[in-house]
Amino acid sequence: MADTAAADAGTAAARVRTALGSVLDPEIRRPVTELDMIGDVSVDEAGAATVSVKLTIVGCPAADTIERDVRAATASVDGVTDVTVDVTVMTKEERHALTEKLRAGRGARVQQFGPDSLTRVIAVTSGKGGVGKSTLTANLAVALAARGLSVGIVDADVYGFSIPGLLGLVGPDGAAVKPTQVDDMILPPVAHGVKVISIGMFVDDSSVAVAWRGPMLHRTIQQFLTDVFFGDLDVLLLDLPPGTGDVAISVGQLLPHAEVLVVTTPQPAAADVAERSGVVARQTGQRLLGVVENMAGLAQPDGTVLELFGTGGGAETARRLSAGQEADVPLLASVPLSLGLREGGDLGAPVVVAAPDDPAARVIDALAGTLAVRPRSLVGRRLGLSVS
Structure with a gap:
C-alpha cells in the first residue's frame, strides 16, 4: 500500500509539472517550465503540493504574478488539496544558462533584427512633431497584438519619449516602469500584449530632458536592438522622432530592410515636410510602406464633418512620394480626430481596447488588419536549416 501511495504521489507531481507548462513568464512570454524556473515539485499522500519557483532576480517585478499563476495551475490538478509555493532566486550560473538558452546560440551584442530575421520591422516617421505619430504607433501595436x-515597440524618439505613458507603463510616481535586467540581457516590460523599450525607462524623472548628440543616440538605438530580448516577434514597430535627423539615419543604417510608415496631417502644407522623412528613408534603402493621415475630420452630431486641419494632406503626401517610383505609395488610412483617442493617450489606455467602437479605433484596427495580412517574403533569407 505504501508503494502504491508513493507511486500515486509521483504521478500527481508529474501532472502538476505538466500543468505548470501553461504558466508564462509575463516578461519573457514563455512557459516557466521551459525557462527552468520550476525546481522541485512534490505531492504528498494527502494531496498537499509543494512547488519550488526560481525567479530570475531579487525583486523581480513579475514575482507576484508568477506565484499567483503557479498556485492556480497547481491547484487545478485533480487530487491536489493544498498548495505551497516556495519562491527562491536563480543562482548566477542558472541566470547565465537562462540567457544562453534565450539567445539560442546568438551571442551577446548581436543585432536581433538583421536581414535574415523573419520579424517585420516597421518604422513610423513624420516630417514634424505634433501629428500624433506616437499615439498611432502605440494603438497600432496593440491592435496588431x-x-x-x-x-514589440522600440521608442526611438529619444528626445520626446512618450510610448510608456501612452501604454500605461508608468508607476504611481509617474515614472516609466523599469525593465528587468538578467545579467547583460534586458527584458522589456509588456503592456496590452506588446513588449516595449524606451529611454524613458532609464531616467528617474519623466521631466528630465535627454540632451544627446549623434554618437550617443546611435549607441542607444543599437543597444535597444541588441541587448533587449524581444524573443520571436512577428512585428517590431519603431517610433522615430520627427524630422530627418540622427536617429532616422541610424535606423536606416542599422535596419536598412525596414519598411516605413509616414504619418502626416490633412493640411496640404504638411505634405512638404512629410515628404522629406519619406525621401530620407528611401535614401537609406528602406521601403515606403504607405502614408497614414492623422487628425482628419471631426464628425459632428448632425452627421457633418468639421475639417479642422483642412483636407488632402495625406493624399498629397502619397502622390509626391509615388512620383517617379515603380510602385505607388498608398494612402493606407485616414484617422479622424477623436476625443477617445486623446483621452486614451492621457490615461495610458489605448483607444483600440478602451473604446473599440470609437471612429479612430475602427480605422486603426482596419489598418492593423491590412498590415497583418501582408506577407513577409523569404526570398534571399537564410532559414537556419541544414541537411544532414
Whole structure:
C-alpha cells in the first residue's frame, strides 16, 4: 500500500509539472517550465503540493504574478488539496544558462533584427512633431497584438519619449516602469500584449530632458536592438522622432530592410515636410510602406464633418512620394480626430481596447488588419536549416 501511495504521489507531481507548462513568464512570454524556473515539485499522500519557483532576480517585478499563476495551475490538478509555493532566486550560473538558452546560440551584442530575421520591422516617421505619430504607433501595436501577433515597440524618439505613458507603463510616481535586467540581457516590460523599450525607462524623472548628440543616440538605438530580448516577434514597430535627423539615419543604417510608415496631417502644407522623412528613408534603402493621415475630420452630431486641419494632406503626401517610383505609395488610412483617442493617450489606455467602437479605433484596427495580412517574403533569407 505504501508503494502504491508513493507511486500515486509521483504521478500527481508529474501532472502538476505538466500543468505548470501553461504558466508564462509575463516578461519573457514563455512557459516557466521551459525557462527552468520550476525546481522541485512534490505531492504528498494527502494531496498537499509543494512547488519550488526560481525567479530570475531579487525583486523581480513579475514575482507576484508568477506565484499567483503557479498556485492556480497547481491547484487545478485533480487530487491536489493544498498548495505551497516556495519562491527562491536563480543562482548566477542558472541566470547565465537562462540567457544562453534565450539567445539560442546568438551571442551577446548581436543585432536581433538583421536581414535574415523573419520579424517585420516597421518604422513610423513624420516630417514634424505634433501629428500624433506616437499615439498611432502605440494603438497600432496593440491592435496588431489583439490579432494574435507577437509585437514589440522600440521608442526611438529619444528626445520626446512618450510610448510608456501612452501604454500605461508608468508607476504611481509617474515614472516609466523599469525593465528587468538578467545579467547583460534586458527584458522589456509588456503592456496590452506588446513588449516595449524606451529611454524613458532609464531616467528617474519623466521631466528630465535627454540632451544627446549623434554618437550617443546611435549607441542607444543599437543597444535597444541588441541587448533587449524581444524573443520571436512577428512585428517590431519603431517610433522615430520627427524630422530627418540622427536617429532616422541610424535606423536606416542599422535596419536598412525596414519598411516605413509616414504619418502626416490633412493640411496640404504638411505634405512638404512629410515628404522629406519619406525621401530620407528611401535614401537609406528602406521601403515606403504607405502614408497614414492623422487628425482628419471631426464628425459632428448632425452627421457633418468639421475639417479642422483642412483636407488632402495625406493624399498629397502619397502622390509626391509615388512620383517617379515603380510602385505607388498608398494612402493606407485616414484617422479622424477623436476625443477617445486623446483621452486614451492621457490615461495610458489605448483607444483600440478602451473604446473599440470609437471612429479612430475602427480605422486603426482596419489598418492593423491590412498590415497583418501582408506577407513577409523569404526570398534571399537564410532559414537556419541544414541537411544532414
